[in-house]
Amino acid sequence: MKVYDELPALPATDKTVLTIGVFDGVHLGHQKVLNQVKQAANDAQALSCAITFTEHPRAVLSKNSGIKYITSLDNKISLLKSEGLDLVIPLTFDLDLSKLRARDFCRLLKDRINLTNLIIGHDFVMGFQREGTPAVLKDIGEKQGFSVNIVDQVSNSGIRVSSTAIREAISSGNVAVAANYLGRLFRLEGKVTKGAGIGRKLGFPTANLDVKENRLIPGDGIYATWAYVGGTRYKSATSIGFRPTFDGNDHTIEVHIIDFDQDIYDRHIEIEFFEYIREEVRFNSEKQLVDQMGLDINQTRNIMP
Secondary structure, eight states: OOOHHHSSOOTTTEEEEEEEEEEEEEOHHHHHHHHHHHHHHHHHHHHEEEEEEESSSSHOOOTTTTOOBOOOOOHHHHHHHHHHHHHEEEOOOHHHHSOOHHHHHHHHHHHHHHHEEEEEEOOOSSGGGGGOOOHHHHHHHHHHTTTTEOOOOOOOOTEOHHHHHHHHHHHHOOOOHHHHHHTTTEEEEEEEEEOOOOHHTTTOOOOOEEOOOTOOOOOEEEEEEEETTTTTTEEEEEEEEEGGOOOOOSOOOEEEETTTTOTTTTEEEEEEEEEEEEEEEEEOOHHHHHHHHHHHHHEEEEEHH
């Protein structure tokens, strides 16, 4: 079982305050849990620790889950580390781990990382057949010698902050709402590939972004975005969709970087979604499209700081 290789063995003198989860998005709800982990660890003179699964359990247990990730694994680990934790431990979630009983996983955590306090969200479950509910984990903790603390949910404008709510907002184009739940702008990263060259022909060259298949993509439309190229941030306008004016068949992410004229083919760039501008529509002529693209870019310049 991979967990035995991936879970470190800490010195007996160390003890940990721990949280566990997928943490997709590392959103405001996750951040509340992480803050409590850090505070409890500081009070107990222990190490603050987060275990994050590299795969979503539903994606492993159901081939038809259709799970799309809000953050890439590398970005998620980076975000967790930026929260100021002492330890971030990625674990591979596979079928073997899914069959591990909750009490056995807790015993492993107790033996390997000296678990003294487990801090979890109110709806957290773990272990075989999701048997490790908060109540069950509290009972296990009493028997194995660690405490369990449950963190209340976080709400924003009456809506519970969750990865599910964030996925729904992004999928429908509500990137500003998603940013409120995340505590930062939603980000995509990918490699710039050669496209059909239509944007350059129209006077608005675009970078065609190739994004991993398992990543969540905002709903079709035009967005005001930030583009990060080689560590420099640029205003940009991003089109997502099928290019209906040209009867396109391929779903594309095309980024026009404003006031930028460099060859970035085959380079990796990142974009952050600032605001939804408009839906994707079919124009009767290239001129109408060009005129609208000019308006989109001017609007992007005006609304972004």
